[in-house]
Amino acid sequence: MTEITTEQATAAASGAAATERFRSKQHAGTAEVGTERVDTLVSELLAAAHDIIRRHQVSYAEYDALKSWLIRVGEDGEWPLFLDVWLEHVVEEVANERREGSKGTIEGPYYVPGSPALPADATLPMRQGEQGTPLLFQGQVTSVDGTPLTDAKVEIWHADSDGYYSQFAPGLPEWNLRGTVTVDGTGHFRIRTIEPAPYQIPTDGACGTLISAAGWHAWRPAHLHLKVSAPGHQLITTQLYFKGGRYVADDIASAVKPELVLDPAPVVDGSGREVRYDFALDKA
Ligand code: MBD
Ligand code: FE
Numbered sequence: 001m002t003e004i005t006t007e008q009a010t011a012a013a014s015g016a017a018a019t020e021r022f023r024s025k026q027h028a029g030t031a032e033v034g035t036e037r038v039d040t041l042v043s044e045l046l047a048a049a050h051d052i053i054r055r056h057q058v059s060y061a062e063y064d065a066l067k068s069w070l071i072r073v074g075e076d077g078e079w080p081l082f083l084d085v086w087l088e089h090v091v092e093e094v095a096n097e098r099r100e101g102s103k104g105t106i107e108g109p110y111y112v113p114g115s116p117a118l119p120a121d122a123t124l125p126m127r128q129g130e131q132g133t134p135l136l137f138q139g140q141v142t143s144v145d146g147t148p149l150t151d152a153k154v155e156i157w158h159a160d161s162d163g164y165y166s167q168f169a170p171g172l173p174e175w176n177l178r179g180t181v182t183v184d185g186t187g188h189f190r191i192r193t194i195e196p197a198p199y200q201i202p203t204d205g206a207c208g209t210l211i212s213a214a215g216w217h218a219w220r221p222a223h224l225h226l227k228v229s230a231p232g233h234q235l236i237t238t239q240l241y242f243k244g245g246r247y248v249a250d251d252i253a254s255a256v257k258p259e260l261v262l263d264p265a266p267v268v269d270g271s272g273r274e275v276r277y278d279f280a281l282d283k284a
Contacts, residue, residue: 009169011205015077017168018109022080072206080109081207089254092237101144101280102228104238105255110165111157111225116175120184123192124156125175132161132194134272135264140187141228141279148187149281152230155180158223159196195264195273196222198246211252221247221256226279233281240277 052058073082088106096104116125141152157178159165166176177196183189201207201218211218221241229235241248241256243263248256264273 009164009202011078011202011208012076013170014165014168014202015081015205017077018080019077021112021167022109069206069210072209076205076207078206081201081205084108085201085207085253092255099234099282101234101282102236102238102278103257103259104236105257105260106239106253107227107237108225108239108253108255110168111227112167112178115155115157115178115180118179118181118191120182120188121190122179122181124177124179125173126177126194127173130160130177130194132196134267134270135193135195136190136267136272136274137193137224137277138188138190138274139276139278141183141189141230141281142187143230143233144280144282146280149230149233150183150185150187152183152187152228152279152281153180154183154189154191154279155227155229156191156193157225158193159199161194161197163197163199193224195242196224198222201252216252217247217250218252219247220251220253221245228279228281230281232284234284236279236281 073079084106088108092104092106118124137156141149141154143149157165160172160177164172166172166174166178177193179191181189181191199220199222201211201220203212203218208218222245223239223241226238226240227235228238239255239260241261243261248261262275262277264275266272267274
């Protein structure tokens, strides 16, 4: 993990950490993709670009702007961010189109495996006085046929109330708002956390430059990230959103699906909100 030493959250620091994290997955590289497949996909991608250049009469000035922007994406470590924001949603759509259980959506650049193991009734690691509305998130993991999955794990990670992820922004405890929950003997879990804030794509990096050059907004709606797994079943990578929240209808990463929007209720005696969401996993 790249050490983040600056006090300010910068695009280059979070990009470097995301790039480092991706590299450590050790599955990158063209070796796994056959020659014929590379030929087909890259030829079609280039042909689409050639067509755009002709149709829009792209100039040398615009070509050079593209070249310098692409160089900056690499310098800022923002290839994981760029790809996960603007392409991953279609890869996920294709990968999971035949699933019958709960909906998945994109993983994004900020997942870290190996978060602290927690019991079925758990509070996520957080700072003393962690800001944000307390949230009780509970549910059950079953197979698509309704059988409770009593060996299921629910991995959860999310941003804090400033929109920052631990290990990708300075000054946060290593595993802040990250945990791996084992369900109880009936497949249930109860997770106490705080509601995250919407996430803003860093404005000082290459992706931020593209967003302002194109006149787009830089935001994802507030979301919880999850990976839910059980032996003999397909792992679901998903996200859950909050009804009525900003950008739910206008996510820059195009990763919201109607089935993934929570509608938490106020907790009757106490502060904060609570919501139930159940996961149904397809068989492997
Ligand atoms: C995020 O928090 C995220 O979930 C995605 C997909 C892209 C950028 C930041
Ligand atoms: Fe996220």
